[in-house]
Amino acid sequence: MRALLDSLKSLYPLDDIVLQRPDLAFATVPAAQVRGLLHHLKEREGFTHLVLLTAVDWLEDGMFQLTYLLHDRARARDLGLRTLIRRDRATMDGIHDLWPTAATYQRELKEMFGIDFPGSPGVDDPFVLEGWTDLPPYRRDFDTKDFSERNFNHREGRVTHDPAAHMKRHLYPDEA
Amino acid sequence: MALYTPDRSQYPAALPDGSLEFDLASGKYLKLWQGPQHPGITGNMSLELTVCGDEIVHARTHVGYLHRGFEKLMERRTFIQCFPIVCRICVPEPDFNEYCYAQAVEELAGIEAPERARWIRTLILEMGRINSYMMYLGGQAGSLGQAVIGQWTTYGRDLMLDRFEELTGARIYHMFILPGGVRDGLPDGFETRMEETLREIERIMADVEDVMFHNAVFKTRTVGQGIIRPEWIEDYGVTGPNARAAGVVKDVRKDQPYLVYPELDFEPVSGTDSDVFTRADVRRRDVHVSIDLVRQILARMPKDGPLMAKVPNVLHWKIPKGETYVRGECSRGEYGYYLVTDGSGYPRRVNVRGPSYTHAMALLEKMIVGVNIADVAGLMVSLHTYPPEIER
Numbered sequence: 171m172r173a174l175l176d177s178l179k180s181l182y183p184l185d186d187i188v189l190q191r192p193d194l195a196f197a198t199v200p201a202a203q204v205r206g207l208l209h210h211l212k213e214r215e216g217f218t219h220l221v222l223l224t225a226v227d228w229l230e231d232g233m234f235q236l237t238y239l240l241h242d243r244a245r246a247r248d249l250g251l252r253t254l255i256r257r258d259r260a261t262m263d264g265i266h267d268l269w270p271t272a273a274t275y276q277r278e279l280k281e282m283f284g285i286d287f288p289g290s291p292g293v294d295d296p297f298v299l300e301g302w303t304d305l306p307p308y309r310r311d312f313d314t315k316d317f318s319e320r321n322f323n324h325r326e327g328r329v330t331h332d333p334a335a336h337m338k339r340h341l342y343p344d345e346a
Numbered sequence: 347m348a349l350y351t352p353d354r355s356q357y358p359a360a361l362p363d364g365s366l367e368f369d370l371a372s373g374k375y376l377k378l379w380q381g382p383q384h385p386g387i388t389g390n391m392s393l394e395l396t397v398c399g400d401e402i403v404h405a406r407t408h409v410g411y412l413h414r415g416f417e418k419l420m421e422r423r424t425f426i427q428c429f430p431i432v433c434r435i436c437v438p439e440p441d442f443n444e445y446c447y448a449q450a451v452e453e454l455a456g457i458e459a460p461e462r463a464r465w466i467r468t469l470i471l472e473m474g475r476i477n478s479y480m481m482y483l484g485g486q487a488g489s490l491g492q493a494v495i496g497q498w499t500t501y502g503r504d505l506m507l508d509r510f511e512e513l514t515g516a517r518i519y520h521m522f523i524l525p526g527g528v529r530d531g532l533p534d535g536f537e538t539r540m541e542e543t544l545r546e547i548e549r550i551m552a553d554v555e556d557v558m559f560h561n562a563v564f565k566t567r568t569v570g571q572g573i574i575r576p577e578w579i580e581d582y583g584v585t586g587p588n589a590r591a592a593g594v595v596k597d598v599r600k601d602q603p604y605l606v607y608p609e610l611d612f613e614p615v616s617g618t619d620s621d622v623f624t625r626a627d628v629r630r631r632d633v634h635v636s637i638d639l640v641r642q643i644l645a646r647m648p649k650d651g652p653l654m655a656k657v658p659n660v661l662h663w664k665i666p667k668g669e670t671y672v673r674g675e676c677s678r679g680e681y682g683y684y685l686v687t688d689g690s691g692y693p694r695r696v697n698v699r700g701p702s703y704t705h706a707m708a709l710l711e712k713m714i715v716g717v718n719i720a721d722v723a724g725l726m727v728s729l730h731t732y733p734p735e736i737e738r
Binding site for chain 1 (some may be wrong): 387409411413415417418419421422442453460580581583596601602654668670672680682684686694695697699703707708709737
């Protein structure tokens with residue numbers, strides 16, 4: 171894995187390299203280099219299996235991290251490529267031409283994080299939500315509790331107990 | 347031999363990209379929904395089919411009927427509070443969620459589960475694999491009209507659930523593989539009762555082989571049906587028995603051995619024809635591999651020793667910033683957890699990679715074109731998908 175990373179570093183501007191396990195490494199690459207590096211890894215280095223494509227919301231930094239995890243079965247190793255894109259301009263080049271299955275991941279990321287992949291097949295179609303008009307729900311600033319309170323009614327007869335007070339009342343009724 | 351010869355007199359023309367051109371307004375085509383409530387659908391999803399006569403010319407998968415936002419929920423829960431959530435992502439085989447999550451937390455927290463716990467984890471995962479396959483075999487036979495097979499395999503699965511119950515205290519959601527180890531050791535006499543269960547399952551499997559796999563109707567409707575081409579394996583992220591039936595011997599237990607698999611003697615089951623029959627047969631033979639693995643584990647596992655590593659106070663457990671990916675070979679293929687931590691007491695991000703994510707959507711949409719309506723259920727079941735893994 172170390173030799174691969176050294177070789178890649180001479181070709182691409184890799185940063186923040188972490189050798190998590192002997193068979194798993196992560197590295198950050200600029201967004202503009204992602205497609206080229208993925209193509210290189212797939213065609214030249216044996217990383218033919220796209221394990222997953224997902225996002226991490228670094229709200230405090232105003233950035234989304236996209237993680238492309240690739241697997242090389244012949245050498246039993248994984249490489250996770252991170253790239254950071256701005257939250258307020260959340261657009262990224264698609265990779266569905268490299269792996270057709272990536273279109274599903276990209277469609278989900280558009281819906282759940284609001285990250286657009288222009289040209290990706292069906293990227294604007296609903297994935298699991300229908301008629302959603304709120305913030306993309308997997309963004310850190312989407313408040314699920316607030317959403318529920320705005321959109322759903324409380325059912326009569328339901329109460330919320332403070333666990334400590336409830337147990338005290340239950341165990342020591344005389345002191346209540 | 348195909349029983350069905352399609353009438354393609356009105357079949358749509360193929361476009362240069364290989365897709366079919368059809369005009370719904372022409373009246374030649376019909377939209378047909380299979381699911382979300384339909385005996386021929388796997389779990390909570392639906393297929394929007396466009397048919398020409400009896401043949402599918404276009405398909406669109408729809409998921410989301412069971413979305414519970416697990417990944418989002420976990421970002422607001424402590425690491426131990428996530429533990430009872432993860433198993434609910436996959437009902438028929440929940441233990442891989444527990445294992446992958448626990449292993450990822452342990453790795454980032456610098457904890458190593460004790461040796462005995464690692465053997466018990468492997469035992470649990472193989473027991474779950476047998477259960478999952480039993481459920482699959484019943485579904486696969488049922489999708490093609492053999493309802494009795496499902497009754498037999500459900501009986502076998504129920505026996506294994508008894509073993510789960512005495513080992514973990516629960517039948518479906520076991521919540522047994524905790525970060526740090528496992529909750530308990532084997533109860534007294536467990537090995538004997540497990541051997542009785544395995545023998546009964548072997549007896550059931552012999553009947554299943556005779557009645558299902560040697561059945562002329564089953565063979566006629568599955569041989570040559572629903573072929574996954576070798577080039578689709580990497581394009582669509584196909585793993586597990588679906589890949590092995592196509593001759594691509596992917597098995598995480600061998601490719602990147604985890605837990606105690608390096609110490610166990612087994613060979614991954616594979617096939618070559620990549621059709622519905624071969625996929626079913628690979629899984630049938632895999633049941634016997636798992637039965638053998640359970641016997642090996644029970645014979646060789648340590649009888650005493652610690653079950654839990656020392657973990658911090660779980661109410662105040664903060665894990666250093668980091669990220670990792672942990673995978674295992676579940677009954678449907680590669681199951682994995684991508685965990686990102688930021689130094690706080692909560693996961694920054696948990697992403698679940700279930701095999702159904704790739705198998706049940708893009709791959710199914712591609713495979714289903716040209717299939718007779720009556721064979722859609724059998725084809726879908728042959729991919730062995732659990733939709734909750736998609737909408738986690």
